[in-house]
Amino acid sequence: MALQTDKPVETTQTLYNPLSSPQTPWRIEDSEALYRIQGWGDPYFSINAAGHVLVSPQGERGGSLDLYELVQELRQRNLNLPLLIRFSDILADRIERLNACFARAIARYNYPGEYRGVYPVKCNQHRHLVESVVKFGKPYQFGLEAGSKPELMIALATLEPALHQNLTSKATLLICNGYKDRDYIETALLSTRLGHTPVIVIEQLSELAIALELSQTLDIAPILGVRAKLSAKGAGHWGESTGDRAKFGLTIPEILQVVTQLKSAGMLDCLQLLHFHIGSQIASISTIKDAIREASQIYVELVKLGANMQYLDVGGGLAVDYDGSKTNFYASKNYNMQNYANDIVAEVQEACEERQVAAPTLVSESGRAIASHQGVLIFDILGASYPALQYPEITSSKENLVIRNLRDTYATITPENYQEAYHDAVQFKEEAISLFNFGYLSLQERAIAEQLYWVCCEKILHITRQQDYVSDDLADLEKNMTAIYYANLSIFQSAPDAWALDQLFPIMPIHRLTEEPTERAILADLTCDSDGKINKFIDLRDIKDSLELHPLQLGPHHTRAPYYLGMFLVGAYQEIMGNLHNLFGDTNVVHIKMTPQGYQVESIVKGDTISEVLHYTQYKPDDLIETVRRRTEQALQEQRITLEEAQRLLSNYEQTLTHYTYLSGAC
Numbered sequence: 001m002a003l004q005t006d007k008p009v010e011t012t013q014t015l016y017n018p019l020s021s022p023q024t025p026w027r028i029e030d031s032e033a034l035y036r037i038q039g040w041g042d043p044y045f046s047i048n049a050a051g052h053v054l055v056s057p058q059g060e061r062g063g064s065l066d067l068y069e070l071v072q073e074l075r076q077r078n079l080n081l082p083l084l085i086r087f088s089d090i091l092a093d094r095i096e097r098l099n100a101c102f103a104r105a106i107a108r109y110n111y112p113g114e115y116r117g118v119y120p121v122k123c124n125q126h127r128h129l130v131e132s133v134v135k136f137g138k139p140y141q142f143g144l145e146a147g148s149k150p151e152l153m154i155a156l157a158t159l160e161p162a163l164h165q166n167l168t169s170k171a172t173l174l175i176c177n178g179y180k181d182r183d184y185i186e187t188a189l190l191s192t193r194l195g196h197t198p199v200i201v202i203e204q205l206s207e208l209a210i211a212l213e214l215s216q217t218l219d220i221a222p223i224l225g226v227r228a229k230l231s232a233k234g235a236g237h238w239g240e241s242t243g244d245r246a247k248f249g250l251t252i253p254e255i256l257q258v259v260t261q262l263k264s265a266g267m268l269d270c271l272q273l274l275h276f277h278i279g280s281q282i283a284s285i286s287t288i289k290d291a292i293r294e295a296s297q298i299y300v301e302l303v304k305l306g307a308n309m310q311y312l313d314v315g316g317g318l319a320v321d322y323d324g325s326k327t328n329f330y331a332s333k334n335y336n337m338q339n340y341a342n343d344i345v346a347e348v349q350e351a352c353e354e355r356q357v358a359a360p361t362l363v364s365e366s367g368r369a370i371a372s373h374q375g376v377l378i379f380d381i382l383g384a385s386y387p388a389l390q391y392p393e394i395t396s397s398k399e400n401l402v403i404r405n406l407r408d409t410y411a412t413i414t415p416e417n418y419q420e421a422y423h424d425a426v427q428f429k430e431e432a433i434s435l436f437n438f439g440y441l442s443l444q445e446r447a448i449a450e451q452l453y454w455v456c457c458e459k460i461l462h463i464t465r466q467q468d469y470v471s472d473d474l475a476d477l478e479k480n481m482t483a484i485y486y487a488n489l490s491i492f493q494s495a496p497d498a499w500a501l502d503q504l505f506p507i508m509p510i511h512r513l514t515e516e517p518t519e520r521a522i523l524a525d526l527t528c529d530s531d532g533k534i535n536k537f538i539d540l541r542d543i544k545d546s547l548e549l550h551p552l553q554l555g556p557h558h559t560r561a562p563y564y565l566g567m568f569l570v571g572a573y574q575e576i577m578g579n580l581h582n583l584f585g586d587t588n589v590v591h592i593k594m595t596p597q598g599y600q601v602e603s604i605v606k607g608d609t610i611s612e613v614l615h616y617t618q619y620k621p622d623d624l625i626e627t628v629r630r631r632t633e634q635a636l637q638e639q640r641i642t643l644e645e646a647q648r649l650l651s652n653y654e655q656t657l658t659h660y661t662y663l664s665g666a667c
C-alpha cells in the first residue's frame with residue numbers, strides 16, 4: 001500500500017473520526033469505555049483525573065500511583081524503554097485473593113479439608129518473582145511446583161524447608177512434575193532430609209520403578225502422586241493437554257498398574273496425591289467442572305483401592321480476563337476466582353461425601369492467575385506512517401486520462417454512489433499501475449494516481465462510517481486506511497504469545513486519556529519480521545483490527561513528545577518464552593513496592609546490552625572490536641579514512657556494544 005513514511009508530526013490528520021462529535025467533549029469515561037480498562041484492569045488499573053493510568057497495587061485497600069509519572073521518574077533514573085514494571089503488591093494481592101477464595105469456599109461448604117496452593121515456577125521463573133511468591137505465600141503455606149530439573153533447583157533453594165515438623169498442620173508442598181530422570185528423583189527424595197515435602201508425581205510408568213528403587217536405597221519413604229490423563233477436554237489454545245493422546249500423564253489402566261506395583265512392594269501408602277492439568281486459560285467454568293467431577297471419582301476410587309490418598313491437585317487453568325468481556329471467549333473467562341474455588345470445593349465435597357471418603361487437601365497450581373497482573377510493559381512510539389492523504393494539484397494541462405478519471409471519481413463521490421465510486425477508484429488505480437508497468441506513465445504520474453486513489457478512499461470511508469451496514473467489498477477499506485505506529489519493542493521478546501498464539505493483551509496509552517484518540521492504528525515492532533506487529537486488539541465483541549490512539553505531538557526543540565503505551569497482564573509466560581529475534585534482548589525490569597510515602601524501587605534488573613546478546617550467539621565483543629580496529633588501520637594506511645573518522649567509528653562501535661538493544665526513545 002502506498003504509505004507516506006515518517007509523516008511530519010505537525011501535519012494535522014484529516015482522517016474522519018466517527019467518535020468525535022463536537023458537541024460533547026471527550027471525557028475520561030469515554031477512554032475507560034473505549035479501552036475497557038474496568039473489564040480487565042479492576043481493581044488494579046484505572047484512569048485518574050489527569051487522564052493517566054492509575055495503578056492501585058493493593059486494590060481498594062491501599063494507595064495508588066500514577067503510572068505515567070512513575071515512568072517519567074524511572075526514565076530519570078536512566079531506565080530506558082521498553083520497560084517491564086513488576087508491582088510486587090499486585091503479586092501479593094493475587095496470592096492473598098486466591099487463598100481467600102478457597103478459604104471462603106471451604107467455610108461456605110463446611111469442607112472438612114484444607115487448601116494448599118502451589119505456584120508453578122514455569123509461569124515466570126525470574127528470581128525476584130519466585131522469591132516474592134514464596135515470601136507472600138508463607139502465611140498460607142503456599143508451595144512451589146517444578147516441571148523440570150532446573151525448576152526443581154530453583155524450588156529447592158527458594159522454598160523454605162520446615163525446620164520443625166509441625167504435625168498438626170499439613171506442610172508446604174513442593175510438587176515435582178515433568179519428565180524425571182534418576183537425578184531429579186534422587187534430589188527430590190533427599191530434599192526430604194532438609195525438611196521439604198516433595199511430592200513426586202508419576203507421569204510415566206518408568207519413573208515409578210526408579211522412585212521405588214531409590215527410596216529403598218536411601219531409606220526415604222516417598223510421597224507419590226499420579227498425573228491422570230482425563231477424558232474431560234480443555235478448550236482453546238491449550239486444550240490438547242488432556243485426552244488419551246495427551247503428552248502427559250497416565251491413562252486409567254496405567255494408574256491401576258501403579259497401584260498394583262506399589263501394592264506388591266508394600267508401598268501403597270506412599271501414593272497420596274492425584275494430579276491433573278487440563279490446560280491453561282480455561283475460559284469456560286463448565287470445562288473445569290467436568291474435569292473436577294471426573295478427577296474426584298478417580299480420587300475416591302483410589303481410596304477404595306487402598307491408597308493412602310491425601311491430596312487432590314487440580315493443576316492450573318484458572319484463566320485471566322484479557323479482554324474484560326467476562327465470556328467464554330478464549331481471551332476471557334466466564335467465571336471469577338470465587339466461582340472457581342466454589343466449584344472445586346463443592347464437587348470434591350459431594351463426591352467424597354457420597355462415597356464416605358475423607359476429604360482431601362486441595363491443591364491448585366495457578367500460574368497465569370497469580371503472575372499476569374503484576375507485569376506491565378511500557379513502550380514508546382517512535383513514529384507513525386499514514387496513507388498519503390493529500391490531494392495532488394493539477395500540474396499539467398494534458399494529464400493522462402486515467403488521472404483525469406481518478407480526479408472525476410474523487411469530485412463526484414456522494415453517499416448515493418460511494419460503492420460504485422470505490423470500485424471505479426480501485427479499477428483506475430490498477431489501470432494506472434499497468435500503464436506504468438508498460439512505460440506509459442511516469443513515476444510522477446503514478447504517484448499522482450496513487451495519491452488520488454487514497455483521497456478517494458478517505459472520502460468514501462467518511463461516508464461508510466456513517467452507514468449502519470457496509471457491504472463486504474468495502475470491509476477492507478477501514479483496514480487499509482489505518483495508520484502504522486512504530487513501537488519501541490520486540491513482540492518476539494516481550495509478547496511472544498501475541499505472535500505465536502494470537503493471544504490478546506490489553507494495550508492502551510498510559511496518558512493523554514482526557515483527549516480523544518482520533519487515530520486508528522496497528523502497531524509495528526522493531527524487528528525486521530513482517531510478523532512483528534500487533535493488529536488484533538481486545539474488544540467487547542470479538543476482536544478489533546486497529547487501536548484508537550492519539551496523534552503524535554511535538555515536544556520542545558523539535559523533538560517528538562513521548563507517547564507511552566502500556567501492554568498489560570503480561571506477567572505470565574511472556575518473559576521466559578521471549579526470544580532474541582533480530583537480537584533484541586531482555587528489556588529492563590523494575591520492581592516497584594508501595595510504601596506509606598508512595599513507592600520504592602525494590603530492584604532493577606538491567607536488560608541485555610548489545611554485547612550480551614552477541615555473546616549468546618557466540619560472538620566475542622573483544623574480537624569484533626579488534627577486527628574493526630584492524631580494518632580502520634588498513635584504511636588509514638591506504639588513506640581511505642581520516643584519523644578523526646577512524647576514531648569516531650571505533651568509539652561508536654565500542655560504545656554501541658554497551659548499549660541497550662532497543663532504541664533510545666524520543667528523537
Ligand SMILES: *Cc1c(COP(=O)(O)O)cnc(C)c1O
Nearest residue numbers: 277280281316317365366367368
Ligand atoms: C503450565 C502448568 C500449570 C500452570 O497453568 P496456569 O494455567 O498458568 O495456571 C500448572 N500445572 C502444570 C502441570 C502445568 O504444566
